[in-house]
Amino acid sequence: MHLLYHHLDLEPFEAPGGNGWKPGGSGIPLGVLADVQVYAANADPRFQGKGHSPFCSHTRERGIVASDDLLTVADLVSGKDFDWCSKCSGYAIRRLTDAQLAHYRAAHRLHDIAQQLDPSRGGYDPDRPNRLAEQLRALENWNPGGEDRYSEDSRRWRRMVRELLARGHSANLDNS
Template identity: 55%
Template sequence: MHDLRSLDAERPGGLPVAVWHGLLTENRLDLAPFRQPGSDRWRSGSGLPLGPLAALRLYTTNASPLIEGKGHSPLCRLAHIRAVVAGDDLLTVADLMARTDFDWCNKCGGYAGRRLTCSQLSYCRAAHRLHDIKRRLDGGTPELPTPTAPR
């Protein structure tokens, strides 16, 4: 299904919450490897391209900073209904990375993403490994002591 909003859960006989948990992930995406490098060692990214993650669909109850109220994941207990409905906002990871004006719920992170495909998951894992290696190299890991020759 291309857009989960077309399943509109507010229709009679809507999908059970368990089905939505199978289609969406509640975990906030860790996009650190894809952020631009900066001077803050802990918040700095590696500048890796989003690749197959750029088009990953994210659903939220409110993605507009002009509309009062925080954005919630459709699975959040604070959301209007625990499912994706036609009135929810759809954005991509590329949209998320391009904007900083979102007002997200502190409990759920503000959005729920479609579950990653095998290729997206592999790409994400590889990006996190590269980011970890970069952080270690940038942090100046201590060198091993050089062995001394016996006298």
């Protein structure tokens, strides 16, 4: 089994809003990432303390054992408060397929555009909405994980792109 030692940046998939420490995500659908397997020792801090990757020195780098917790990426985004080790990030994931990696990268591009069109960030650039609109049109027909074009995730993806296009168009009109 091939595992990644690095954690995923799941901010694009988290709910918008955030708190004082984190700005919040964009609520992008997980799509094919939802069922990616996540391995952790001590995932539930109520019972066992901090969660660790099976390769963390705190677990004596013992690898995966039967008592490890098997989670999914959907579990990580669920909003549950995990208490992960700061050294190892708390978990290891199964290596992503090409489709999963493509979706992860596309979601990060979409999240980055959403952040750039956020009026609270300031720093107006008159050319930004035009450049971003071009990138958004390229992402508009992205089909998360090759799913049915009419699936809830696909419809949500296209709706988000249309909303960002409208926001960029509005910003361009408001500042011209």
